[in-house]
Amino acid sequence: MHLKYESIIREPLVNGSKTYHQVTEDICTPIENKPTRLWYIGFLLSVSLLAFGAFSVGWEVYWGTGVWNLNKTIGWGWDITNFVWWVGIGHAGTLISAILLLFRQGWRTGVNRAAEAMTIFAVMCAGQFPIWHMGRVWDAFFVLPYGNTRGPLWPNFISPLLWDVFAISTYFTVSLLFWYSGLIPDFATLRDRAKTKFRKMAYGVASFGWAGSAKHWQRHEMLSLVLAGLSTPLVLSVHTIVSFDFATSIVPGWHTTIFPPYFVAGAVFSGFAMVQTLLVITRKVLNLQDYITIGHIEAMNKVIVLTGSIVGVAYLTELFIAYYSGVLWEQEAFRLRVMGPYWWAYWAMMTCNVVSPQLFWFKKLRRNIWFTFFMSIIVNIGMWFERFVIIMALHRDYLPSSWSYYTPSWTEVGFYLGSFGLFFTCFFLFAKYFPVIAIAEIKFILKTSGDNYKNEMQSIETADTNHFIEEQSHHH
Amino acid sequence: MSKKQYWKGLEEIQPSAAYQESVANEFKEDLPSFDLGSLAEANTSRRDFLKYLGFSTVAATIAASCEMPVRNAIPYAIKPENVTPGVPLNYASTYVDAGESVPVVVKTREGRPIKIEGNADSTLTHGATTARIQGSVLNLYDATRLKYPTISGKESTWEAVDKMVADALNTMGAAPLYIITSTQNSVSGAAAVAQFAAKHPNARHIMYDAVSYSGLLDANQASFGTRAIPAYRFDNAKVIVSLGADFLGTWISPEIYAKQYSRGRKLSAKNASLSKHYQIEGMMSLTGGSADERYTCKPSAYGAVASAILSALNGGSAQLPGNLNEAVKKIAASLQANKGAALVVCGSNDKNVQIVVNAINNAIGALGTTMTFAATNNTKKGNDNDMNAFAEALKSGSVGGVMFYDCNPAYDSVHAKLIREKVGSLALSVSFNDRNDETTQLCKVAAPSHHWLESWGDAEPHTGYYSLMQPTINPLFKTRSWHESLLKWSGDDTTHYDFVKNYWMGKLGGQAAFDTAIQKGIIEPEVMPMSGASFGANVADAVAKASAMTAGKMEVVVYEKVGIGRGGAWSDNPWLQEMPDPISKCTWDNYILMSPNTAKANGAEHTDLNEVERAKKVFTLKVNGNEVKLPVLVLPGMHDEVIAVAVGYGRDKGAGKAAADTGKNVYTLVANNADGHAMYSSVAEISATTETYELAITQTHHSFEAKRPIIHEFTLEEFAKNPMALYNERKEELEHFTHGPEDQGMGHIAGKHADANESAGGEDWQEAFRENGTLYPNHEALGLKWGMSIDLNSCIGCGACTIACQAENNVSVVGKKQVLLAHDMHWLRIDRYFAGDPSKPDSIQTIFQPMLCQHCDNAPCENVCPVNATNHSSEGINQMAYNRCIGTRYCANNCPYKVRRFNWRDWNEADCFDDNVYTDGRRDDMNNDITRMVLNPDVTVRSRGVMEKCSFCVQRLQGAKASAKKEGRVLADGEARTACQQSCPTEAIVFGNVNDTQSQIFKLRYEEQKERVFHVLEEIHTLPNINYLSRIRNTEVLQSANPEHAEAEKHA
DSSP states (O other): OOOOOOOTTSOOSBOSOOOHHHHHHHHHHHHHSOOOHHHHHHHHHHHHHHHHHHHHHHHHHHHOGGGSOOOSSOOOSHHHHHHHHHHHHTTHHHIIIIIHHHTTOTTHHHHHHHHHHHHHHHHHHHHHHHHHTSTTGGGGGGGSOOOOSSSSOOOOTTOHHHHHHHHHHHHHHHHHHHHHHHHHHHHHHHHHHOOSHHHHHHHHHHTTTOOOOHHHHHHHHHHHHHHHHHHHHHHHHHHHHHHHHHHTSOSTTTOOTTHHHHHHHHHHHHHHHHHHHHHHHHHHHTTOTTTSOHHHHHHHHHHHHHHHHHHHHHHHHHHHHHHHHOOHHHHHHHHHHHHSTTHHHHHHHIIIIIIGGGGGGSHHHHTOHHHHHHHHHHHHHHHHHHHHHHHGGGGGOSOGGGOOOOOOOHHHHHHHHHHHHHHHHHHHHHHHHSOSSOHHHHHHHHHHHBHHHHHHHHHHHHSOHHHHHHHHHHHO | OOOOOOOSSHHHHSOOHHHHHHHHOSSOSOOGGGOHHHHHTSSSOHHHHHHHHHHHHHHHHHHHSOOOOOOOOOOOSSOOTTOOTTOOEEEEEEEEETTEEEEEEEEEETTEEEEEEEOTTOTTTTTOOOHHHHHHHHHHTOTTBOOSOEETTEEOOHHHHHHHHHHHHHHHTTSOEEEEESOOOOHHHHHHHHHHHHHOTTEEEEEOOSSOOHHHHHHHHHHHSOOSEEEEOGGGOSEEEEESOOTTTTSSOHHHHHHHHHHTTOOOSTTOOOOEEEEEESSOOHHHHHOSEEEEOOGGGHHHHHHHHHHHHTTOOOOOSTTHHHHHHHHHHHHHHTTTSEEEEEOOOOHHHHHHHHHHHHHTTOBTTTEEEEEEEOSOOOOHHHHHHHHHHHHHTOOOEEEEESOOHHHHSTTHHHHHHHGGGSSEEEEOOSBOOTTGGGOSEEOOOOOGGGOOEEEEEETTEEEEEOOSSOOSSSOOOHHHHHHHHTTOOOOHHHHHHHHHHHHHTSHHHHHHHHHHOEEOOSSOOOOOOOOOOOHHHHHHHHHTOOOOSSEEEEEOBTTTBTSGGGGGOHHHHHSOOTTTOEESOOOEEEOHHHHHHTTOOOOTTTTTOOEEEEEEEEETTEEEEEEEEEOTTSOTTEEEEESSOSBOGGGOTTTBTSSOOOGGGOEEOTTSOEESEEEOEEEEEEEEEEOEESOOOOBOOTTSTTOOEEEHHHHHHOTTHHHHHHHHHHHTTOOOHHHHHTTOOHHHHHHHHHHTTSOHHHHHHHHHSSSSOOOOOOSOOEEEEEETTTOOOOOHHHHHHHHHTTOOOOOHHHHHTTOOOOSSEEEEEEESOTTOGGGOEEEEEEEOOOOOTTOHHHHHOTTOOEEEOTTSOEEEOGGGOOOOOHHHHHOTTOOOEEOOSBSSSOSSSTTOBOOOSSSGGGGSTTGGGGSOTTSOOOOTTOEEOOOSSHHHHHHHHHHHHHTTSOOOTTSSOOHHHHHOTTOOEEEEETTOTTSHHHHIIIIITTTTEEOTTGGGTOOOSEEEEOEEESSSOOOOOOOHHHHHHHHO
16 A cells, blocks of 8 residues: 555644545535525625726726826826735735645645635736726737837837736736646536536536546646746746836835835735635635635735735835935835825835734634634735835825825726626636635545544554554565 | 466567567657647648638728728818918917007918917017917907807897997987097007097097006106106116016016016026015015015005105115015115116005105116106006096996997906996997907997907007007907997998008008018117106105005905906916916916915914815905905915905806806905005905815925925025035036946046046036946937026016917816816926925015926836837937827826826817717817817827827927928027927027037036036936026025925824
């Protein structure tokens, strides 16, 4: 027998004495049953938010960007704040699937599917903002480097906005492929269990004719590896490039070399918080507590306290460097950031992002579901404010004659709500029709990290070392 | 268990090496995706695939592309002589607004006047213009103008009108017929009126000015025996004292005075001398903003101050409140020391105060040097007492009929109420006004006269100085010159053109002389005659009366805004309505100006959070039993016991869309004094209400925050002592960045290297900073390289450039609500900053900084545009390709000068959506077919969603280059001029090719003024092509622009 072993010091990742079949049943049943009343309510709510968002955007496109309260001094407001916020949220999925894979973090299997889905939906939401914030969105294709007869006229390759176009679209493509390739075996499982003709056909198409042959698994693994390799640098690059939108400018408060690492840390921070928000609900609603355990939640809380502290250090570094640089414009920008008209946003950011996550140093709080849920919301509010605070560096820059102030109009709020609508519409569809936990991957770790298998190891753990060595070598 | 083994094939019992290898390999085939050979041989070849893809993409594009509307441009069926489409024609003419007449040159394109420039040949104005002159072309296209004559408000014909008026005149008998006009100084017009009066002896022509100068005129009558305004010569004055006269903004002839004034404000290190300008005033005026020393007092104290100066000149002394004693002492000393080169002017309409001022001018030898009655200024000739007599006659019912031209007494006269009651019932009432305004509505007959741009005529702005008027467009509507109407009604069927022509042919002696005069536009003496006058007024009596004016605890000043003036057609001019007031920076409204201390005491305090809170507290203002409610705008520099409100608002709907429904008419606060002169200051009471009202202010932060090196300012003494201070400061700051990476390897230290440069000529550090302050290569500028210099010492903040730019470049008007959202579009704005302590009005020093695209050679906007829509020309212009712009607004964010303007809404029906044009009720007339005729066809009308900004008037530069090229010569300096430069009355803006060592800009930047040159924010290496010249104030102390206490207030 080939021994699969993981120390029992590590918590089991699957509770409830699951067998392979049990796993399949647990994850597939919610998909095969009729949606609950709660699902319908949630879904309709999301769709109506989405519709309102679409209306708000339509209004803006028809009447012009002026229906937003942006002005000659403050060219970006909620639009780009929301963009950066959503992109940040979209970091957790890839981090979990790619980087944690490289770090051999087995606990990722319970949450990676949902996290990746969230990533994709978040990036979809994020993408809306830079598109619709354009004054002439119908000419948005000008940013693409396509051959043309105007010279040819190329986009400006030194503009960070153009880098954004490439960074975001690459990230989205790779994340989508990664996510979908993982889904294929699970779709096949659903297809094989399907009772109705339509289901069979739909999941059949979705699973690309997966037969579970060794060859298929081989290719599947190979693809996953390639995509993991591709996405690992992307996790770091995407938000780095988003931060260049600010860092390469000359606006005091934007022009900061610390931004790339600071943005990446912030992105992971907010991404994990969003995963927490969603999973705390999903595991309850779909009854998946055995797969998404307190252990999972705790592990993610640890990431949150780490990244929260990183951004905290970054905030303080910014202030110090502004003081230490001796550059008047920097000093003024940060003085106004802390004490100017937007002081409230700064302090909301500091409280939510730096102070409150420190409570996760307490194990009891880390393992508390309600507290985790509450904190995940707080962190996301804090991270929204972080982006808002940065972008509002615009409101008081070099020449005092142009100083201004900004509050959003209903269309801007509507657009933001609409992005939630899009996100949750997608998420509700995903939760209902897709396996929210990677069945195949859970099965892969079941025999090492399932509690029933772990318990069997009890005897080996306690056995004498020599005896164990003898036993193992005897088998071979 | 059986040990028997079955074999599956022969190769298994006799395994070959190949077989063994294949068994060891679990997956025998390669992954098919790596089999490129088979892919290339597939049935559907790669080329086919690309064909299908290409076809379907093109098909989808064609199917989905939006239908572009076809717009036909109709060519001339018969091409008029001299008109070539695309080539502008310029005509000399005369701008006339009431008595104000200014020689101008009108630029027309395809028969439409589109731009007004000053006539540079005039020795009076030297081409100076004001914001209103620049904006006057829009009045021509005002859709509110009457389009036909009316009788009792119904459309009529000129025949019917002529018949009706003739009948009424015949039946009037001896009852007096009043012809009431604003000041008119047309000589041919006077002849026409005389001809009418000869036919109808009961006719009396009386003139009055909406904002009266009767006090000054009558004082001059009493002092010098001439009821006229002298020609002032600010250019001859080394000391200028103004007692509440806003002579650079609104007082009599600001364009002439600004030009003259600027002569004394130019200085260089070699010639470090300036005129000295003292301003004593109650409110904060544009002129006060330029003053070297400014003191505040209540308007009721003008007499006392004038008397004190007069007595100080004679060695006496007087007791005045506040800093005024010190002020009087200083002023008297300055005047004494500069006898014969000093001038005192006063804005009061009180005859006695003006007599005292005349006495001062007499004492300091101003007559014949800085003012003269040998060429009187005819801008204001109105007589309040004639108007009072008319009111009496109206009251007694003896008036037979009345005719109004270019005046609106039902709105702006002291007798407005009486006129509104009585005029309707007169047998004959005719209005020649251009619109159905408050007065026209009272009249039976509206006989609209032409706009000056449609009219023949002339003017005599100063006695002996003539300016001729020729039409630049056929009348747009069925209007008729009022002179022609008068001629017609006196039985003379001569057309106005013939009348004017005959008049001038008679005067000049022939067609040729007339043609030359029309072409030149002006007939002027070569040198202004200067002569003294004997002063003969009873000074003691005047001093006694002037010093004893009733003072109030709070006094109100009724003033004219620089843009809106008396009201009239200006109230309906969207350009001028949206022009930020030079001092208050407020648009579209009138309001109560109040000092920070008074505001605080009344609960309307000014905070640093103005950007956040735009709703202003509304106050009730009570004057002479009349009450108006207006919002309060807190303005540093206002005397604590003085408030000020502007006229020209509270107009009737008939005045036009832009004019109606905003502000309050404060002419109601004006009353006559004992001499029968309208007084624009009186005792007032204010009380706060609970209401608020939003004011659209374009600049909400007043201080330039002392630490920020945006503006460099020195006292004259400092500058004379150490002219190199600024130069050295810049050098020290930028020298740190003048060394490239290769230098450092050679072990140079900054100081050493700089020394080496110094010996090499001293200017290298600027070039070294350009090259080495960045990682990127430097672009050599060969050939043309445009540059601009703005002299902060000459700039008076008048806003002429803002409107000139708006007219030249089709800059959109956005309306009040959008200004509130900071969506205003001005390409050129004038930043106005205050220094000093806001709680001490006398300490306030004002500075103006015109701010426009700096055309940076290392432009932050250019590298962030994702689509290259904004880029750099080889001539140093930062240019916009509107068609390429997708509107990410990143460039605007990254512009440290915040001069980029985004088309937030569809301002001009210029995008591809139907019916989404922005409307707010007040700016809507900008888009009708008539008003759109003002658009400059050389400049693209920007669609919504694109960024725009100053282009250095690239269309003018291209035009100048094209004509030079056509003539096969090098472009001469001064040939290409920007609109702002051309309009500037003080010549603060110099523009040209900096690569041309003979050009004015080169000489100024690198030779004459190199000590004063600086670039705004140059330390961030934007390398602007615009430089500023430091402000040199002829004063002892520069106030600090300390913002801190305002901040502290907010956080308390």
